[in-house]
């Protein structure tokens with residue numbers, strides 16, 4: 001047994017220090033980034049924020065909406081050829097990623113999709129635990145099948161495994177174990193790594209090898225997205241922040257809740273209708289049942305099922321996130337998203353914000 005006593009930080013442990021800036025307005029900030037890859041010879045341009053391959057988030061409707069703002073969507077693993085056929089022509093290959101697990105049937109499904117639609121070139125190989133040898137071997141196998149595709153692999157949280165996956169053929173490593181909004185890995189297993197430190201350490205390891213990382217999970221606000229980029233993430237992946245929208249496709253549940261006011265005549269409480277959408281982790285019981293995978297009896301559920309408030313069109317939320325990010329850049333004098341890490345000094349804090357009215361007003 002060993003104890004590592006270096007302090008590891010989460011988004012909530014820091015704030016970004018403002019700096020003198022010559023930027024006049026957040027309109028002047030450029031969020032588009034251009035990337036080259038370690039293995040693939042392609043180049044990519046867009047705003048490097050991606051919808052997670054979760055039910056209710058990584059949907060075709062989400063991809064069609066987010067691509068208009070140059071954001072990416074990693075489609076759920078369960079997407080079928082039949083579902084894709086009617087929309088494939090409308091999906092932009094630069095912003096559409098296909099995900100796969102590591103089983104033979106996952107690979108066969110991926111191959112049939114990529115064969116039917118050769119315009120797409122981004123693959124996300126996604127498992128909860130990216131530390132197994134079998135996973136690294138699978139990444140190498142996919143690289144040999146698709147030498148010029150952009151391959152994302154994850155999830156890991158340490159520099160050594162980031163480098164291992166890059167050497168085995170990944171262009172981009174996905175970082176995060178346990179920070180997710182509907183994730184219970186840390187409770188079920190005691191395993192995890194504070195997400196801000198995981199991003200800082202894995203980004204450093206990847207950038208040294210001319211490769212990229214995705215900060216996946218744990219963002220609860222536009223400020224957290226800015227902190228992830230400030231820490232060195234090349235892309236940020238969002239689940240919970242993009243859940244609850246029309247594009248996710250879930251059915252809306254209506255619930256009557258006390259408004260806090262009373263009918264003057266009857267003195268009975270006045271009820272408001274609140275709308276919710278179900279959201280769940282991809283290894284929750286709900287996901288396993290829905291996707292008709294038998295949950296192996298050696299494996300416990302590592303995801304929650306929750307109700308998130310219904311929030312309408314995702315475009316409004318996207319504007320909120322991009323507006324926040326532009327504003328962060330103006331606070332630290334970064335003219336572009338690329339300059340944000342250089343402008344970022346994190347200060348450790350014990351309290352992030354004043355939440356005295358947060359509960360009663362939200």
Ligand code: 5GP
Pocket residue numbers: 052053054128155176178179180181182183184185216217218219237238239240241280281282283284302303304
């Ligand atoms: P969020 O943005 O909601 O905080 O985090 C999204 C990320 O949580 C996903 O991209 C994925 O990596 C992770 N995730 C999704 N479902 C589950 C789950 O059931 N269990 C665990 N451990 N992580 C999950």
